[in-house]
Amino acid sequence: MDKETLTQAVLELKRQRRAVILAHSYQLPEVQEVADFVGDSLGLAREAQRTEAEVIVFCGVHFMAETAAILNPEKTVLLPDLEAGCSLADSIRPEDILAWKAAHPDGLVVAYVNTRAEVKALADVCVTSANAVEVVAGLPEDRPIYFVPDMFLGAHVARVTGRRLDLFPGECHVHAGIREEHLKALLEAHPGAEFLIHPECGCGSGCLYLKPDAKMLSTEGMVCYAKAAEGREFVVATEVGILHRLRKEAPGKAFFPVKPDAVCEYMKRITLEKVYLSLRDLKHVVRVPEAVAEKARRALSAMVAVG
Known part of the structure; x- marks a missing residue:
């Protein structure tokens, strides 16, 4: 057909x-x-x-x-x-959570939604890139926090909230591949454009240094911002599939990918x-087996209630 x-x-x-x-x-x-x-x-x-x-x-x-x-x-x-x-979801195992919990019996585990159900079942709360900052900011300050599995999103959350987080060393291979040199090239080519950066990107800190007014946003945040902004040009650092939606929902505006081959094969x-x-x-x-789903559902229900 x-x-x-x-x-x-x-x-x-x-x-x-x-x-x-x-x-x-x-x-x-x-x-x-x-x-x-x-x-x-x-x-x-x-x-x-x-x-x-x-x-x-x-x-x-x-x-x-x-x-x-x-x-x-x-x-x-x-x-x-x-x-x-998902390579990021595959990077962390339930054993990693259990080992940290054994060393931090009073700790809280914050699991990015990019995890398997078995990991979510061991978490206290799940988050997405859209609400991770708000969720972590609301957690008790006297308890250690393990943020899994994306270290770049975790570093962003720690920077914004001022909280000390233990970070699992995971990364999305697509976002981690977006580097500072890619940003520099786009900054020179489009000096008047606004920069929209996904917090999973490995270039996050470097981007804020090169472009202090860059916006660190989830994919949904990028779409909402681009639709409402007065600007007409945007440099976008995330998986390039979002360009279709950006161009459809914000017609008449120009969007330039930081890395045109930032494609998630999955x-x-x-x-x-x-x-x-x-x-x-x-x-x-x-x-999902109900024994796992029941535990994971608590962490996910806490996630969808925020943001």
Whole structure:
């Protein structure tokens, strides 16, 4: 089928299955276009929690579909490609959390949503890049905090809140690959542009030095800021899939990626054809054992309540 026919087939199957399609902002443009909601991890978790649809087709990566399944144990959650994983989520194991807890029995574990369900089940609270600062700022000041697994997001949270955090040395390979030299080149090419930087980027501190007025924002924060800003040019440091949404929701403005090849190969595993096949056959159901889900649900419920 050509793209137009495939798009219509997906929309018809969605109606027949009483399904909702949720897509992350890093997804392919044609996948974003068939989605009922496109957003960041926090927005997607909230949409998954509130939907009345019987089937949730999650166009993102595995930990996101797990989150939807945990928040909706009575619904069918589909992931169009089970190989859509996450190098950051894979970097940390439950044993890492247990070892830290053994050394810090009064400590609190803050888990970035980019983690597996088994890790979330051991956390006191989950966060996204959109609400991590607010969540950590509200935690008791007399207890040690372990922030896992992204060290760059953790460093950003520590800098803004002034809190001392123990950081797990994890990183997103895509965001970590965005370096200071990439920023310098764009700063020279577009001196009047505003800089929008995702806090997972390895260049975060360097960017604030080079461009003190740069905005450290989640993906959703970038879209909201660009839509409301008076500026017309923006340099964007995150996975390039967001450019489609930025250009669609803020028409007439120019967006320049800091690193044009900042592509998450896991996000891009979800294709329109795979969405169609997943809906047609109800295949690739994501399930989380209830013993794990029950514990993880507490940490996730605390996350969606903030921000």
